[in-house]
Amino acid sequence: MEVPNTQENMMKCICGKCPTFVAGDKGFFCSTDKSEKDLEQMGCDCGGCPLWGEYDLNGGYFCTEGKAG
Ligand code: SF4
Ligand code: SF4
Known part of the structure; x- marks a missing residue:
């Protein structure tokens, strides 16, 4: 589900x-799109974010x- 780009x-x-x-x-990458930096995946904490369940996120x-x- 798309995540609205709101201050809240x-x-x-x-x-x-x-x-x-x-x-x-x-x-706030789930809403604003990927980073412009060259990142190395070291683990992702998104599963612990309140928005994870709220917007039925995955991946x-x-x-x-x-x-x-
Ligand atoms: S929690 Fe970490 S890996 Fe997941 S989107 Fe944010 S910065 Fe990237
Ligand atoms: S799910 Fe949460 S921690 Fe992950 S990018 Fe979106 S706002 Fe940031």
């Missing part, structure tokens, strides 16, 4: 604590695979 949703994003995340990156790694939906 963005505030729930936990990408910043994920091992794959690189400091300074935008986060994770939106930072390297692109946005949900």
